[in-house]
Amino acid sequence: xxxxxxxxxxxxxxxxxxxxxxxxxxxxxxxxxxxxxxxxxxxxxxxxxxxxxxxxxxxxxxxxxxxxxxxxxxxxxxxxxxxxxxxxxxxxxxxxxxxxxxxxxxxxxxxxxxxxxxxxxxxxxxxxxxxxxxxxxxxxxxxxxxxxxxxxxxxxxxxxxxxxxxxxxxxxxxxxxxxxxxxxxxxxxxxxxxxxxxxxxxxxxxxxxxxxxxxxxxxxxxxxxxxxxxxxxxxxxxxxxxxxxxxxxxxxx
Ligand code: NAD
Numbered sequence: 524x525x526x527x528x529x530x531x532x533x534x535x536x537x538x539x540x541x542x543x544x545x546x547x548x549x550x551x552x553x554x555x556x557x558x559x560x561x562x563x564x565x566x567x568x569x570x571x572x573x574x575x576x577x578x579x580x581x582x583x584x585x586x587x588x589x590x591x592x593x594x595x596x597x598x599x600x601x602x603x604x605x606x607x608x609x610x611x612x613x614x615x616x617x618x619x620x621x622x623x624x625x626x627x628x629x630x631x632x633x634x635x636x637x638x639x640x641x642x643x644x645x646x647x648x649x650x651x652x653x654x655x656x657x658x659x660x661x662x663x664x665x666x667x668x669x670x671x672x673x674x675x676x677x678x679x680x681x682x683x684x685x686x687x688x689x690x691x692x693x694x695x696x697x698x699x700x701x702x703x704x705x706x707x708x709x710x711x712x713x714x715x716x717x718x719x720x721x722x723x724x725x726x727x728x729x730x731x732x733x734x735x736x737x738x739x740x741x742x743x744x745x746x747x748x749x750x751x752x753x754x755x756x757x758x759x760x761x762x763x764x765x766x767x768x769x770x771x772x773x774x775x776x
Contacts (some may be wrong), residue, residue, distance in 0.1 A: 526757070526758055526759055527556075527753065527757045527758075527759055528556050528557070528716070528741050529738040529742060530570055530756075530758035530759070531556040531557060531738060531753065531756060531757055532556060532557035532558070532706050533557060533558070533559070534553075534557045534558045534559070534614040534615055534725065535558070535559045535561070535606065535610045535611075535613050535614050535615070536553050536559065536613075536614065536615040536616075536617065536618055536756070537560075537561045537562075537563070537602075537603075537606060537615070537616050537617065537650070537654065538550050538553070538560060538562050538563070538617045538628070538668075538723070539563045539593060539614060539617065539619050539620035539622030539646065539650060539753070540560070540563065540564070540619040540621060540709045541560070541563055541564065541573065541588075541617075541619065541676055542562065542565075542569040542570055542572070542573040542588075543560030543564075543569070543573070543719070544673065544717075544719030544720055544721060544745055545619060545714065545717060545719060545745045545749065546562070546575055546609045546617075546620070546670065547562075547583055547629065547745070548744075548745035548746055548748070548749040549581070549617060549619065549745075549748070549749040549752050550562050550573070550577070550586070550750075551577070551580070551749070552584060552746070552749040552750070553615075553752075553753065553756075554577065554581070554584045554675075555613040556753065558585075558607075558615075559585040559586070559610050559740070559755040559768060560584075560586045561566075561586075561587050561588070561589060561590045561606045561695065562574075562586065562587075562588050562589075562598050563588070563590065563591060563602065563620065564588070564592070564751060565590060566590055566592055566622070566699050567591075567763050570575045570588035570589065571588065572653055573588065573623070574586060574587075579686050579760065580669045586610060587601045587606075589607075590607070591649060593620055593645070593646030593649060594641035594642060594645045594646050594655065594718075595649075595731070596649045596652070599650055599653050600653050601651045603653050603654060603657065607657070608642065611768075612648065612657070612661060613654050613657050613658065613664070614658075614661075614663075614664060614665065614724075615664070615665045615666075615667070615756045616650055616651065616664070616665070616666045616667070617667045617669075617752055617756075618646070618647040618650050618651065618670075618691075619668075619669040620640050620642060620646055620666045620671065620743075621642060621643045621669060621687075622638075622639060622643065622684075623650070623681065623684050623697045623713040623721050623724075623725075624639055624683050624684040625678075625680050625681040625725060625726075626680060626681055626684075627680045628680075628682055631683070636683045638685055639683035639684060640683070640686075640690075643684070643687035643688065643690075643691065643731075644687050644690045644691065644694075644771070646768070647668055647691055647694060647736070648694060651666055651694065651698060654666065655698070655705070655707060658702075658706070658707045659681035659702075659705040659706075660671070661706075662705065663706040663707070664705075664706065664707045664708075665706060665707070665708050665710075665755070665756050665758070666693045666702075666708070666709045666710075667709075667710055667711065667712065667752055667755055667756060668694065668695050668710070668711040669683070669691075669708075669711070669714065669748075670688045670692050670695070670711040670712065670714075671684070671688040671713055671714060672713050672714065672716075672768055672769065672771045672774055672775050673685040673714045673735075674688035674691065674692050674713055674743075674767070675769070676711065676775070685759075687739060688695065688713075691700030691711060692711060692767050693715075695709055695711040695765065695767060696708060696765050699764040699765030700724070700765065701748070703730060703764055708755075708761075708763065708764040708765075709764055710755050710760070710763060710765065710766045710768065711767045711768070712748060712751050712752065712767075712768050712769075712770050712773070713767050713768065713769045713770070714743060714747075714748050714770050714771060715737065715742075715743050715769070715770065715772050715774045716730065716733050716734065716737070716742050716743060716771075717742065717743040717744065717745060717747070717748060718742045718744055719743070719745060722742070730742075733774075736774060737771075737772040737773065737774050738773030738774070739772035739773055740772075742770065742772075743770065743771065747770055748770055751768060751770045763769025766775050
């Protein structure tokens with residue numbers, strides 16, 4: 524067994540937004556490397572659907588599911604308590620849940636901006652705070668966040684989304700500085716254009732135009748991002764903290 528597999532096998536991993544897209548692929552990859560995974564989704568039905576799908580692949584997978592409101596710290600605490608009851612520890616947190624946005628600022632109603640921040644920023648903060656307390660006790664842990672390429676240069680409409688991902692980068696860099704002394708590494712991945720429901724919901728003309736500008740000449744896949752999460756969670760990345768790793772086929776460059 525290589526160093527990557529050795530350092531993932533048996534680890535307890537929480538993946539938010541784990542029911543589909545990047546998160547679901549990440550859940551599968553960690554399970555395939557012998558991790559125990561708690562996945563979260565926004566609804567109990569989608570969580571159950573994801574669990575059923577995983578059970579179809581392999582009934583031996585050690586996986587459980589939750590649907591907490593991530594913007595509510597008490598629901599996050601409740602979830603982590605259940606993970607601790609089942610597996611006794613938490614080794615890796617992957618803050619991946621997120622919603623995108625393409626509305627013009629002129630179309631924002633009163634709550635829209637706050638809703639994006641609640642899920643994309645407050646949720647990341649809440650999970651990080653609750654899990655860091657557990658990792659601090661263990662004197663080790665890894666927190667990984669899903670940022671975005673738009674956190675580097677913004678986007679033409681849907682300003683709340685890049686704003687939220689700039690905040691994710693800020694949390695990543697600040698928590699890496701604060702939590703390093705407790706043995707906790709904190710990093711983010713900034714995906715490019717990845718073929719998931721989130722991207723399929725966008726105007727195809729916009730996607731095609733963006734794809735033409737990708738140096739590696741293709742959209743990314745959820746596997747591309749999952750692979751990078753696996754590397755950052757493993758001991759191969761034991762001296763990496765505070766990084767915002769672009770996984771984008773070279774778009775940001
Ligand atoms: P997706 O829409 O396929 O999946 C989003 C996941 O987040 C789902 O599992 C959903 O259940 C969960 N989620 C959404 N709202 C939630 C809530 N309120 N509470 C709990 N869970 C919630 O999206 P995806 O493309 O797989 O995106 C995953 C992450 O990657 C997001 O943070 C997104 O911003 C980021 N990202 C995606 C792309 C891309 O091109 N797809 C690019 C850059 C960054």
